[in-house]
Amino acid sequence: MSPSEPTIRFGIMGCADIARKVSRAINLAPNARIAAVASRSLEKAAAFARANNLPADAKIYGSYESLLDDPDIDVAYLPLPTTLHLKWATLAAQKKKHVLLEKPVAVTVAELDQILAACEANGVQFMDGTMWVHHPRTAKMREFLDDKHRFGELGTIHSCFTFAAPDSFLKDNIRVKPDLDSLGALGDAGWYGVRAILWAAGYHLPKTAVATRATVLSEQGVILACGASLHWEDGKSATFHCSFLTHMTMFLTAIGTQGTLQLNDFIIPFEEHEASFSTASQARFNDQVTGWEPGPVTEVVAIDGVPQEVCMIGEMARLVGEIKASGAGKVEMEWGMRSRKTQQVLNAVKESIEKGFVPVQIA
Amino acid sequence: MSPSEPTIRFGIMGCADIARKVSRAINLAPNARIAAVASRSLEKAAAFARANNLPADAKIYGSYESLLDDPDIDVAYLPLPTTLHLKWATLAAQKKKHVLLEKPVAVTVAELDQILAACEANGVQFMDGTMWVHHPRTAKMREFLDDKHRFGELGTIHSCFTFAAPDSFLKDNIRVKPDLDSLGALGDAGWYGVRAILWAAGYHLPKTAVATRATVLSEQGVILACGASLHWEDGKSATFHCSFLTHMTMFLTAIGTQGTLQLNDFIIPFEEHEASFSTASQARFNDQVTGWEPGPVTEVVAIDGVPQEVCMIGEMARLVGEIKASGAGKVEMEWGMRSRKTQQVLNAVKESIEKGFVPVQIA
Numbered sequence: 001m002s003p004s005e006p007t008i009r010f011g012i013m014g015c016a017d018i019a020r021k022v023s024r025a026i027n028l029a030p031n032a033r034i035a036a037v038a039s040r041s042l043e044k045a046a047a048f049a050r051a052n053n054l055p056a057d058a059k060i061y062g063s064y065e066s067l068l069d070d071p072d073i074d075v076a077y078l079p080l081p082t083t084l085h086l087k088w089a090t091l092a093a094q095k096k097k098h099v100l101l102e103k104p105v106a107v108t109v110a111e112l113d114q115i116l117a118a119c120e121a122n123g124v125q126f127m128d129g130t131m132w133v134h135h136p137r138t139a140k141m142r143e144f145l146d147d148k149h150r151f152g153e154l155g156t157i158h159s160c161f162t163f164a165a166p167d168s169f170l171k172d173n174i175r176v177k178p179d180l181d182s183l184g185a186l187g188d189a190g191w192y193g194v195r196a197i198l199w200a201a202g203y204h205l206p207k208t209a210v211a212t213r214a215t216v217l218s219e220q221g222v223i224l225a226c227g228a229s230l231h232w233e234d235g236k237s238a239t240f241h242c243s244f245l246t247h248m249t250m251f252l253t254a255i256g257t258q259g260t261l262q263l264n265d266f267i268i269p270f271e272e273h274e275a276s277f278s279t280a281s282q283a284r285f286n287d288q289v290t291g292w293e294p295g296p297v298t299e300v301v302a303i304d305g306v307p308q309e310v311c312m313i314g315e316m317a318r319l320v321g322e323i324k325a326s327g328a329g330k331v332e333m334e335w336g337m338r339s340r341k342t343q344q345v346l347n348a349v350k351e352s353i354e355k356g357f358v359p360v361q362i363a
Numbered sequence: 364m365s366p367s368e369p370t371i372r373f374g375i376m377g378c379a380d381i382a383r384k385v386s387r388a389i390n391l392a393p394n395a396r397i398a399a400v401a402s403r404s405l406e407k408a409a410a411f412a413r414a415n416n417l418p419a420d421a422k423i424y425g426s427y428e429s430l431l432d433d434p435d436i437d438v439a440y441l442p443l444p445t446t447l448h449l450k451w452a453t454l455a456a457q458k459k460k461h462v463l464l465e466k467p468v469a470v471t472v473a474e475l476d477q478i479l480a481a482c483e484a485n486g487v488q489f490m491d492g493t494m495w496v497h498h499p500r501t502a503k504m505r506e507f508l509d510d511k512h513r514f515g516e517l518g519t520i521h522s523c524f525t526f527a528a529p530d531s532f533l534k535d536n537i538r539v540k541p542d543l544d545s546l547g548a549l550g551d552a553g554w555y556g557v558r559a560i561l562w563a564a565g566y567h568l569p570k571t572a573v574a575t576r577a578t579v580l581s582e583q584g585v586i587l588a589c590g591a592s593l594h595w596e597d598g599k600s601a602t603f604h605c606s607f608l609t610h611m612t613m614f615l616t617a618i619g620t621q622g623t624l625q626l627n628d629f630i631i632p633f634e635e636h637e638a639s640f641s642t643a644s645q646a647r648f649n650d651q652v653t654g655w656e657p658g659p660v661t662e663v664v665a666i667d668g669v670p671q672e673v674c675m676i677g678e679m680a681r682l683v684g685e686i687k688a689s690g691a692g693k694v695e696m697e698w699g700m701r702s703r704k705t706q707q708v709l710n711a712v713k714e715s716i717e718k719g720f721v722p723v724q725i726a
Contacts, residue, residue: 021652155609156577156588158523158602163647164620212592213573213722214519214600225519227592227602229575237577239521239590239602246518246618248646248655251625255609257527262614264625264641268648270658278627283611284526285631289384290670292611295633307653359576 006324008317009035011073011097013064013088015048016174018102019079022129023052025309026077032317034058035074038067064088068095074320075100079129081180082187086111093118098125098320104187104346105339112343116336123327125319126336127312130195132267133338134311137275137301138199144261144299145200145254150281152258154236157200159193160251161267162225162243170244176222184223185244186346192250192267193240194345197230198338200254200261205341206230206238210359211352216245228349258282262296272307276300369687371680372398374436374460376427376451378411379537381465382442385492386415388672389440395680397421398437401430427451431458437683438463442492444543445550449474456481461488461683467550467709468702475706479699486690488682489699490675493558495630496701497678498671500638500664501562507624508563508617513644515621517599520563522556523614524630525588525606533607539585547586548607549709555613555630556603557708560593561701563617563624568704569593569601573722574715579608591712594722621645625659635670639663 010026012019012034026032034054039045042062049060061067068076068091076092077100078085085106089099099119105128106112119126132138145151165173174180175188183190198205208231216225225243252266259281269275280296306314322330348360373389375382375397389395397417402408405425412423424430431439431454439455440463441448448469452462462482468491469475482489495501508514528536537543538551546553561568571594579588588606615629622644632638643659669677685693711723 018652024651152610156525156604156606158521158604158614160521160616160618162519162618208576210576210720212600212602213571213594214592216598227600229577229590229592231576235579237575237590237604239575239604241519241521241600241602243519243618245620247515247621247623247643248648249616249618249623249625249643251521251614251616253523253612253614255523255525255606255612257608258610260610260612262612262627264659265655268652268654270655272653280610280612285611288387289381289631290635290672291631292628292633296627309653357573 006031006321008032008320009072009074010077011036011038011067011070011075012077013038013067014079015039015044016079019048020052021309022077022079022313023054025313027053028310029313029317031321032313035072036061036067036070038064068092068097074098074324075316078102081174082107082183083180086114089115090118093122093124096122096124100127100129100316102129103191104183105343107182109340109343109347112340116340119336120331123323123331125316125323125331127316128335128339129312130192131308131312133195133199134315135269135275135308136303136311137269137277140299140301141261141277144259144279150259150279151261152256154201154254154256156236156255157197157238158251158253159196159238159240160242160249161189161192162241162246163189163248164246165244170224176218176224178220178222182222183346183350184218185242186223186226186350189244190226190240190242190346190349191342193242195342196252196266197238197240198341198345201232201236203338203341204232205344205362207233208359208361209345209348209352211349211357213357214241215353223353226349226353228352230345274300274302369394369684371395371683372435372437374399374401374430374433374439376401376430376439376441377443378402378407379442382411383415384672385440385442385676386417388676390416391673392676392680394684395676398435399424399430399433401427431455431460437461437687438679441465444537445470445546446543449477452478453481456485456487459485459487463490463492463679465492466554467546468706470545472703472706472710475703479703482699483694486686486694488679488686488694489702490679491698491702492675493555494671494675496558496562497674498632498638499666499674500632500640503662503664504624504640507622507642513622513642514624515619517564517617517619519599519618520560520601521614521616522559522601522603523605523612524552524555525604525609526552526611527609528607533587539581539587541583541585545585546709546713547581548605549586549589549713552607553589553603553605553709553712554705556605558705559615559629560601560603561704561708564595564599566701566704567595568707568725570596571722571724572708572711572715574712574720576720577604578716586716589712589716591715593708635666637663637665
């Protein structure tokens, strides 16, 4: 933080598990601090504050409204069930709070559009809670994908995120309740795969999504596992698979005409202190076809004590600081557009599932 | 080789690139030797023998027929274009030669069935030329997949093999000529992905194949890139992608309820002298969701100077030795069945492409 950089004040709206990690990140970010926490119950908010080392002067609120009415808060962080996003993110924007919204950002694109419109109308910054895109590794991987000599033109991307949710999760977690998050594994785990695909594709939207028949629905109709292929007009293609039903697994493979990027921990790196990825360029088999030359190279990125979620908070606080210094004209619209494209693809995949795995055009 | 193990005599029918690697393997296998090479031209066969260190007493034939008429040959190795397999593999079996057939083994399942029937009727062993299944690493990976504690029940498999073929290949190689190999990338690169999926699934056939719309056809209608999802009756699913159009890339990810197997060089290991794969079991995020515990483990398998293609030749020679010692009742039918299941899936994917990416039942 430069000496003149202001400390941005975050208010945490809700005590979901993920809020613990984000609280730690706000505490660690040099340009941010936790100014308040709110829950529907004062006791729950107070217990959260104690358990998560919130600063002694952080305010404790027994309702989301009261937090949003506090003029000493810059950013509202919303780790709420997806179906509540529309109401609370919109209200936060109307109360002139910048909005850091957990993913999936909404149930539908139409809902997200209302949230984004409220943010724009009120001159506040919007960002979703996808942490890995802020990891310094991601910038290094971007350099590789943008290198025409080492990577060439992007051809195809394959991505996966599954984890074996315990029975209690499959029964009671908000992510499998149709009234709280009807997107289920698609919105939760699939969000990351789709985002990674869009990231690799420079956020160019595919034209078509086709869900695979690997879809598993709960008795209540919530998606527990699914996958899809995505197709661009220029011939690029991608696949992803997501599931609550199989062991924790990630992969991201982006293949160009000249090179390949591969990693198996793109969402949460195996280790906090450093992260790696594999690149290969102009690889071929050796003359006897008994090995590769050159083989892939592992690139390691140290993170210098600033894990990806702290980078995310730091970037949000930096953007808000600029707006506070220079006015609403400084709002960075790109973050909202990236959330929107991710949501567009998710919704197209869901529609493909609902219509019997037919191709769905992405508007 | 035990002292009593006979040396099995191989005849090489055709001088394709892959025959160089297999010749070296036969030279290296302790229980096998090259007894003859045949080409449609005597000069070509002689040049091949000189260039590939064939034994001085190896016979040189100017026609495939003459090699098959030689009583001093046990195994015919056929690295011929796919459309020629039916004629020559059938004739080899009729001439009582055991058959080592390059992949894809046939253009259709019906053709393969004729080849397998000829082998059975003549009491000769059949094996296809898929080398990686013979690598000692594959046996180690099998142990992991069979471990109910470490891996659990198989849920989903994802596989990929692409390489960027040079323009000359895309114009002239036999694998893009409709009269020589109409399966194109599906038969060549896709063969490995499908085989890996079947291997992971214990060779249980999926019920349905659905090609993705990522199919690219040449002007002559040969498949240059494609992919598909496969679906089993018990809910298991798999995807694969194959292409001649993007950079050399492999991956195989098999996900169970308790563990995950991942490797990025399953067909040809990066290095000849050793090979590795990654396993993870009961992995989860740490309490702060900032890393994995436990993370995946890399298992390294040294190959002790016997690369996978030598293992393949050794296994074929061992089986043939047993038959020579004990009679045709010792023919191992499993290898033919594995080839057949691979071919069944390939043909279903091709049919799905031809019918507009509809689901195709696998008989």
